[in-house]
Amino acid sequence: MHKDSKRREALLYHAKPKPGKIAVVPTKPYSTQRDLALAYSPGVAEPCLEIEKNPENAYKYTAKGNLVAVISNGTAVLGLGDIGAQASKPVMEGKGLLFKIFADIDVFDIELDTKNIDEFVNIVKALEPTFGGINLEDIKAPECFEIERRLKEEMNIPVMHDDQHGTAIISGAALINACELQNKNIKDVKIVVNGAGAAAISCTQMYISVGALKENIVMLDSKGVIRTDRENLDPSKAVWATNRDIYTLEDAMKNADVFIGLSAANVLSPEMLKTMAPNPIVLAMANPNPEIAYDLAMATREDIIMGTGRSDFPNQVNNVLGFPFIFRGALDVRATKINEEMKLAAVYALAKLAKESVPEQVNIAYGERKLSFGKDYIIPKPFDPRLMTEIPPAVANAAMESGVATEPIANWETYRNELSDRMGSDNKLVRLLMNRAKTDPKKVVYTEADHLNVLKAAQIAYEEGIAIPILLGNKEIILELKEEIGFDADVMIIDPKTDEENERRIRYAEFFWQSRERRGITKIDAEKLMRDRSYFASMMVLQGEADAMLSGYSRSYPTALKPVLDLIPRINGVSKVASTNLMLTNRGPLFLADTAVNPNPTAEEIAKIAVMTNHTVKMFGFDPVIAMISYGNFGSSKEETPKKMRKAVEILHENYPDMIVDGEIQIDFALNQEMLKDKFPFSKLVGKKVNTMVFPNLDTANTTYKMLKELNETTSIGPILLGLDAPVHVFQLGASVDEMVNMTAVAVIDAQQKILRKKGIML
Secondary structure, eight states, X not given: OOHHHHHHHHHHHHHSSSXXXXXXXXXXXXXXXXXXXXXXXXXXXXXXXXXXXXXXXXXHHSGGGGEEEEEEOSSSBTTTBSOOTGGGHHHHHHHHHHHHHHHOOEEEEEEXXXXXXXXXXXXXXXXXXXXXXXXXXXXXXXXXXXHHHHHHHHOSSOEEEHHHHHHHHHHHHHHHHHHHHTTOOTTTOOEEEXXXXXXXXXXXXXXXXXXXXXXXEXXXXXXXXXXXXXXXXOHHHHTTOBOSSOOSHHHHHTTOSEEEEOSOTTOSOHHHHHTSOSSOEEEEOOSXXXXXXXXXXXXXXXXXXXXXXXXXXXXXXXXXXXXXXXXXXXXXXXXXXXXXXHHHHHHHHHHHHTTSOOOHHHHHHTTOSOOOSBTTBSSOOTTOTHHHXXXXXXXXXXXXXXXXXXXXXXXXXXXXXXXXHHHOOTTHHHHHHXXXXXXXXXXXXXXXXXXXXXXXXXXXXXXXXXXXXXXXXXXXXXXXXXXXXXXXXXXXXXXXXXXXXXXXXHXXXXXXXXXXXXXXXXXXXXXXXXXXXXXHHHHHHHTTSOSEEEEOTTSOHXXXXXXXXXXXXXXXTOOSOEEEEEEEETTEEEEEEOSSSOSSOOHHHHHHHHHHHXXXXXXXXXXXXXXXXXXXXXXXXXXXXXXXXXXXXXXXXXXXXXXXXXXXXXXXXXXXXXXXXXXXXXXXXXXXXXXXXXXXXXXXXHHHHHXXXXXXXXXXXXXEEESBSSXXXXXXXXXXXXXXXXXXXXXXXXXXXXXXXXXXXXX
């Protein structure tokens, strides 16, 4: 992307539709005068009096227990340095967003315009009644050490400076597992730490906590090896000074077992890497570019285990693996501090999690058939949903055992279920989709690329590495729009109507005519149809000149669908195409079918729709739990629609006994386990969370998904076409840019899956 365009996009993201990235949302009813009288005066006086009697009641009657302050003075912001408190606010808001989406923790960001340690500490201490925890962020060394030390000593709520401890915890887990894989005893390894800032010092201390010996560690700053004979040495560095006869990074690397990089890009050369001991471990964590490029390091040493801070290489050391879940565990037992025992518990829980079987959802997200513990997988992936159910309990238990928990957990199974429920859906699944698509991007043809929003979607897909766009439409218009939005990539642009495409049109028409010559299509008809972009694009996919196709932005769904149905063959055994929409609801992902194609399918057709939807749900990495929706429950109505759904269920139970499907059932019983278990304890759905609904007709399915989308602002991905033998999908008329980007990812994943299926491989 052009630099100016990237800058504009970043600024627009933070400015629109409203400034900032986080907001306050009411959690109680407020629609009536009675509600308001309870929320404020006079009703609010009652919890105030209860808190006055017992301050701990603040956790019972206010949001304190799930509220963290992200606090900075802006003196060490990312790679920007000392930019001031106010300029740091976008970063602090971003940290708040990560807390919320990964661990369901609410955040207020607070930027303090002071560099005075006493003033900073006093302000934060005065905020203790408001918050359940304090996350210090982007405060320069050495002040950050003193600030954190004092706040931990003088406050009775958890305090953690994530810049120090986040990287230490994640890299500590990586180091433990890497040593195991390389058959090295952590007590014996010689470690070189390149960097001497807050993160480097905290990391080094963590490595000692997990077994490394101080005498085996060498630390360097920008001046070289930190030695005891250096004058005016900062006390935080002096702890790590050596008197060994080494002065440079080149000296330090000889026979070293481990390199820890928290410094700058490209400071570690291949020649230095070659001098390391056999089976070296390199965690090069400078961002955005590591101390040595991943590919270069791997080409230099075959026996290396390599980790970086980047998401596009294995073994990403990412703080988001730690801080949300550490605070989650600390808050849930009302810990008075985050101590060393809790941080170590997080380290060992992360290390242990990497050795366990990886959920299929994670394999799919990363394009792997089976991720497993090894040189390319030494720590869990950031998208792993088990982080939420494994790290907080470990931290909470450590808090209890070390005596800093004031509200111990009695039932761990219940607690894990609560953590799982907190995950909701937000947009984690969207991130999973994007990541999965990036593992093997495909050529996607957009039939309406001379519309600005379609072109924007193609631009995002290209720049995110999701797809390789092929743009169909008026070339002159597309070029003008590309310049307007700063889309300067050299991608293919095709106008099917031009003389330039005459040869391809004739070739496509010949193929189409021969395939339809006994079904009312003449050769002239075929040649005319190939001037239509949807027919042309469909033929590109059939001829292998594109991997997937997307259309429908500017035309009604039936109109856009017709060329697809005319040209694209069905999967064997499928007579009717159907569709499903994936809704990202507060209770988790929910697949709805058939939302776009069949007005009134028969019982037999509904059963086939359920089977196709079942396969699609699995493609996304979920175990399908399918409710067959109607206005009756298990024979309560003798009318035609419930009878049709009942018959479809009978077909499924007889022919697909392994499918988890039942009905006919009303939608509230499908979603409410207590009601279902109470009234219909015999149902296959009892004790399972329904994630898929099949409806009796297009009216109910289409209305339901659109109502969810508009009333609850639920993200919708779809319609996803089912039953076609090629990855071709149709947008709803006027789809948003985000919806089209999401569908691009779906089309790419569909293409990946179909290729694997034809090879006899299934993820």
